[in-house]
Amino acid sequence: MIARLATVSSLALGLAVPAYAAGPGQTSAQTDVMAPAPVTVSPRPQLVFTLRGGVASAPEYFGSDEYAVGPDLxxxxxxxxxxxxRSFGNPDPWADSMGLTLGGTFRFIQERKTDDFSELAGLDDIDAAVELGVSMRYxxxxxxxxxxxxxxxxxxxGWVGEVGADATLRPSDRLRLSVGPRLFFGDDAYSDTYFGITPAEASAALPAYDPEGGMVSAGVEFGARYQLNDVWGLEGAVTWEKFTDDAGDSPIVEQGSDEQWGVRFGVTRVFNIGG
Structure with a gap:
């Protein structure tokens, strides 16, 4: 869901990828691979993809009540x-994928350095993490x-998972709006890393805490995309999530905030190679 100074992107022969650096801490990406399209005669290979660049804001780390601004990619x-x-996907870069699509998903989580946050004094640093996996969309x-x-x-x-849904509105041929719920899950290893506190790290302000895996957060995302012309567009999103269960009870979250907001806005550019 939220990506600290991070991004969530999606790639797939027919895939949509959001990326961002949500608060200096995490980046996530996603890819959806469409089922092969009917075989057609093509004189030469063709590749169509879209890049986005802009700015984003999100919490400094999971549970922080302070926000940072970073690049949106x-x-x-x-x-x-x-x-x-043989062809995959849709040659129209502005069209939504219909039916069932399978693909890959990627997220980058920025390192958490204790020296940068006085409220986390005594906790160990956490290295940057990369998450790789698979996705399914209908x-x-x-x-x-x-x-x-x-x-x-x-x-x-650890292992993480996310499920969600979106209702889509198109007020005009160029404007696309979407809104829907998000649920994020993590196993014991994930929860221990970002929400746990070992006895060696414990202090009066941050007592020892050993969270279990399960649902980590629940929230909603609102997105908007506007097509300026055939190759240029504008794209943005606002996300809100609330930490739940053991993640929400973590002393790290309680000293900060269990509600996390994210905002990103960028310019998109379509590239057509060989077309």
Whole structure:
């Protein structure tokens, strides 16, 4: 959901990728791979993808009540055709993926350095983490639902998952609005890393805490996209989430805030190679 100075992006022969550095701490990406399109005769390979660049704001770390501004970077893989005529995705970069799509998902979580936050004095630093996994999405003209599973490497070695849905509105041919719920889950390893406090780290302000895995947060996301012309566009999103269960009871969250907001805004550019 939220990506501290991070981004969530999605790539797929027919995939949408949001990326961002949500508060200097995390980046996440996602990719959805569409089922192969009917075979057609193509004189040469063609690749269509979209890049986004802008700014974003999010909490400094999971549970922080302070926010930071950082770069917003995103990538969306739209279409690929091969010399043998096989093609994937949709050559129209502004079209939504319909039906069932499968793909990959990626998220980067920035390191958490205790020296940067006086309220976390005594806690160990957490290295930056990369999460890699798979995603599944089902979309229609006005509704889409998705699920993602990722495994962490680096800062945490746990498993995380996210499910969500979006209702889509199109007030005009160029403007697309979406809104929907998000649920985020993490296993014991993930929860221990970002919400746990070992006896060796414990202090009067931050007592020892050993959280269990499960639902980490629940929230909602509102997104908007505006097509300026065939290649340029504007894209933004506002996210809100509330930590739940053991994550919400963590002393790290209680000294900060269990409600986390994120805002990103960027300019998109479509690239068509070989078309």
């Amino acid at each position: 995103g990538f969306r893989f739209n279409f690929l055709s091969l010399r043998n005529g 979309g229609t003209e006005n509704f889409a639902a998705f699920g993602e599973v990722r495994r962490g490497f680096g800062g945490h070695e």
